[in-house]
Amino acid sequence: MNIYDISKQAGVSIATVSRVLNGSPKVSPKTKEKVLQVMEQNGYVLNAFARSLGLNTMRTIGILCADASDIYLASAIYFLERELRKNGYASMLCCTGYHLEERQQYLQLLLSRNVDALFLVGSNFVEKSALKNSYLKEAAKKVPIFILNGSMAAKNIYSILCDDRQSILELTNSILLSGSASPIYLYRSLNYSGKRKLEGFLDACKSNGIASPSSRAFPCPPNIMQASVFLQDLADTGFYFDACIASDDELAVSAVKYAQASGRQVPGNLQITGYNASLLSVCSTPEITTVDNRVEFMCVTAVSLLMQVFDGKDIPAQTMFTGNIISRATTHI
Amino acid sequence: MNIYDISKQAGVSIATVSRVLNGSPKVSPKTKEKVLQVMEQNGYVLNAFARSLGLNTMRTIGILCADASDIYLASAIYFLERELRKNGYASMLCCTGYHLEERQQYLQLLLSRNVDALFLVGSNFVEKSALKNSYLKEAAKKVPIFILNGSMAAKNIYSILCDDRQSILELTNSILLSGSASPIYLYRSLNYSGKRKLEGFLDACKSNGIASPSSRAFPCPPNIMQASVFLQDLADTGFYFDACIASDDELAVSAVKYAQASGRQVPGNLQITGYNASLLSVCSTPEITTVDNRVEFMCVTAVSLLMQVFDGKDIPAQTMFTGNIISRATTHI
DNA sequence: TTGTAAGCGTTATCAC
DNA sequence: GTGATAACGCTTACAA
Numbered sequence: 001m002n003i004y005d006i007s008k009q010a011g012v013s014i015a016t017v018s019r020v021l022n023g024s025p026k027v028s029p030k031t032k033e034k035v036l037q038v039m040e041q042n043g044y045v046l047n048a049f050a051r052s053l054g055l056n057t058m059r060t061i062g063i064l065c066a067d068a069s070d071i072y073l074a075s076a077i078y079f080l081e082r083e084l085r086k087n088g089y090a091s092m093l094c095c096t097g098y099h100l101e102e103r104q105q106y107l108q109l110l111l112s113r114n115v116d117a118l119f120l121v122g123s124n125f126v127e128k129s130a131l132k133n134s135y136l137k138e139a140a141k142k143v144p145i146f147i148l149n150g151s152m153a154a155k156n157i158y159s160i161l162c163d164d165r166q167s168i169l170e171l172t173n174s175i176l177l178s179g180s181a182s183p184i185y186l187y188r189s190l191n192y193s194g195k196r197k198l199e200g201f202l203d204a205c206k207s208n209g210i211a212s213p214s215s216r217a218f219p220c221p222p223n224i225m226q227a228s229v230f231l232q233d234l235a236d237t238g239f240y241f242d243a244c245i246a247s248d249d250e251l252a253v254s255a256v257k258y259a260q261a262s263g264r265q266v267p268g269n270l271q272i273t274g275y276n277a278s279l280l281s282v283c284s285t286p287e288i289t290t291v292d293n294r295v296e297f298m299c300v301t302a303v304s305l306l307m308q309v310f311d312g313k314d315i316p317a318q319t320m321f322t323g324n325i326i327s328r329a330t331t332h333i
Numbered sequence: 334m335n336i337y338d339i340s341k342q343a344g345v346s347i348a349t350v351s352r353v354l355n356g357s358p359k360v361s362p363k364t365k366e367k368v369l370q371v372m373e374q375n376g377y378v379l380n381a382f383a384r385s386l387g388l389n390t391m392r393t394i395g396i397l398c399a400d401a402s403d404i405y406l407a408s409a410i411y412f413l414e415r416e417l418r419k420n421g422y423a424s425m426l427c428c429t430g431y432h433l434e435e436r437q438q439y440l441q442l443l444l445s446r447n448v449d450a451l452f453l454v455g456s457n458f459v460e461k462s463a464l465k466n467s468y469l470k471e472a473a474k475k476v477p478i479f480i481l482n483g484s485m486a487a488k489n490i491y492s493i494l495c496d497d498r499q500s501i502l503e504l505t506n507s508i509l510l511s512g513s514a515s516p517i518y519l520y521r522s523l524n525y526s527g528k529r530k531l532e533g534f535l536d537a538c539k540s541n542g543i544a545s546p547s548s549r550a551f552p553c554p555p556n557i558m559q560a561s562v563f564l565q566d567l568a569d570t571g572f573y574f575d576a577c578i579a580s581d582d583e584l585a586v587s588a589v590k591y592a593q594a595s596g597r598q599v600p601g602n603l604q605i606t607g608y609n610a611s612l613l614s615v616c617s618t619p620e621i622t623t624v625d626n627r628v629e630f631m632c633v634t635a636v637s638l639l640m641q642v643f644d645g646k647d648i649p650a651q652t653m654f655t656g657n658i659i660s661r662a663t664t665h666i
Numbered sequence: 667t668t669g670t671a672a673g674c675g676t677t678a679t680c681a682c
Numbered sequence: 683g684t685g686a687t688a689a690c691g692c693t694t695a696c697a698a
Binding site: 071 | 378380382386389393401402403404407408411415418424426428442443445447557589593613618
């Protein structure tokens with residue numbers, strides 16, 4: 001059942017059928033009615049492939065992320081998909097893992113499906129070496145690329161991100177102001193966002209006269225228990241700290257677990273903060289002070305910017321917004 | 334740049350170019366070499382739309398779920414996408430929310446994109462009334478449908494799920510055996526999986542001589558704090574319970590929070606269990622005893638079954654597997 | 667307001 | 683092995 005069949009039965013040309021299909025105003029109500037009726041009767045469905053071939057678009061956007069099961073990335077995917085759908089675009093999802101080679105390969109997979117644009121969610125997509133990023137620049141020649149929560153300067157590549165440096169800076173300042181004098185910073189990776197957060201911590205320490213701040217920043221093992229043990233070991237070496245600024249909520253949970261296991265009072269003699277305002281931050285007891293980096297806002301904005309690009313408008317290469325500190329029970333702030 | 338251009342430059346016909354493109358063995362090495370060289374020189378890329386039109390498939394699978402930010406659904410999406418990609422299929426994601434109307438609408442969206450099959454993740458897709466499920470049967474006439482963690486009998490619809498009833502039954506039995514005499518069951522919704530879990534609880538209570546078990550099952554408010562307050566209120570009415578069997582980890586976290594707020598010892602005079610073996614179950618302190626319902630296994634199996642369907646093989650309409658109780662610190666088991 | 671006809675870039679079926 | 687040529691089902695000038 002295609003538009004030829006419909007056109008015959010309705011006694012019109014295929015062009016008219018197509019016009020009805022695309023809601024053209026240049027069809028008489030009567031004709032339109034008739035055509036729709038015939039379509040209805042025959043359970044006609046439009047062939048997306050044929051339409052795509054003509055229009056050279058399938059109104060589909062590719063979403064790349066390292067791991068859709070990550071609680072933060074998952075929420076970003078959710079919001080992106082919702083906004084895209086509102087605008088009539090479908091979402092093609094691809095989880096790349098954390099290796100450059102796979103990222104390149106899966107990006108090709110999406111491009112080969114002729115997506116109209118790409119969203120890269122998470123700052124791990126931007127490598128330090130320009131050479132390793134060249135595949136992105138190459139891809140950007142075909143479709144606009146949006147990097148969410150990461151940044152990279154190149155033609156047809158747009159970045160949108162929370163000012164993580166500023167958030168951690170303010171958070172650390174508040175923690176120091178509220179009585180802590182020996183903060184430590186805990187992180188997992190130093191991708192773009194990771195580096196910015198670390199900068200925020202270091203800068204806050206410096207401006208508050210904390211000695212050798214970089215010796216107070218620690219890379220932590222990935223899982224909750226391991227990270228908790230790591231802190232216990234650190235404390236056992238005699239290294240003193242009275243505040244843990246964690247780069248994400250999961251790491252903050254580890255700190256809470258460490259505190260509970262070693263009998264330290266939170267926030268009494270150990271303040272703890274997380275990042276992302278995820279469900280994890282309220283699952284722990286006490287509930288964790290964290291930073292809302294406005295995933296929903298980021299996604300809504302990103303989609304809105306994409307639509308502007310499609311409309312041929314000129315948009316800024318980078319859009320940065322501020323986060324919001326959510327004070328809870330693990331701090332005095 | 335299309336195959337006509339290539340064929341001209343290479344001095345062959347478009348059919349030969351197409352054969353090279355599709356790795357047909359019926360091309361002489363020399364010709365193949367030449368064609369590939371011309372393609373390379375011109376940076377030729379195949380047009381996915383045209384190919385799809387010819388083949389009538391784009392090797393794309395639609396994944397429908399209520400909410401991709403849900404920690405359980407997110408992991409399912411992750412595993413599904415990974416497995417599909419391994420088999421050369423892309424994934425189109427659509428989050429439907431929890432309303433029937435939207436589910437129908439978004440299912441149409443995916444069908445209109447000509448996906449080759451549909452995965453419905455979560456038992457909320459199956460309605461109680463057969464009439465409300467008719468849209469699924471209709472869709473199944475076009476493409477095979479897989480329901481993950483739910484069940485429905487119809488042609489071209491396949492179900493794959495964990496035996497949640499059995500898991501909760503065993504869990505409840507163990508809890509009762511370990512000393513609790515007044516268990517309560519906490520749940521959020523009574524979709525297919527929800528009903529099965531409740532049955533497991535009720536059956537276990539009956540076989541252990543617990544009086545009027547159905548008066549011991551409670552629907553809870555959605556968010557963590559509200560559910561915790563709900564339990565406090567319940568206790569305040571004088572209703573006694575010494576074990577909380579929760580239908581998911583988040584609800585179990587609420588129970589832990591209630592216990593901590595009201596000074597009850599866990600598991601001393603209150604045992605608590607969750608479900609899903611999610612990150613939430615280890616974020617809480619004490620870590621929560623839970624059921625691993627094997628999301629990864631479910632997804633890997635589902636994709637494998639789909640590939641068998643594509644191969645024209647006959648597969649069972651329903652596949653059910655057992656869960657695995659993970660004993661942690663909130664129980665005596 | 668409607669119709670004709672030329673694309674869109676492949677794959678598939680023949681014949682040679 | 684290779685080449686013509688007909689689908690595939692739609693959009694869209696251009697004509698009427």
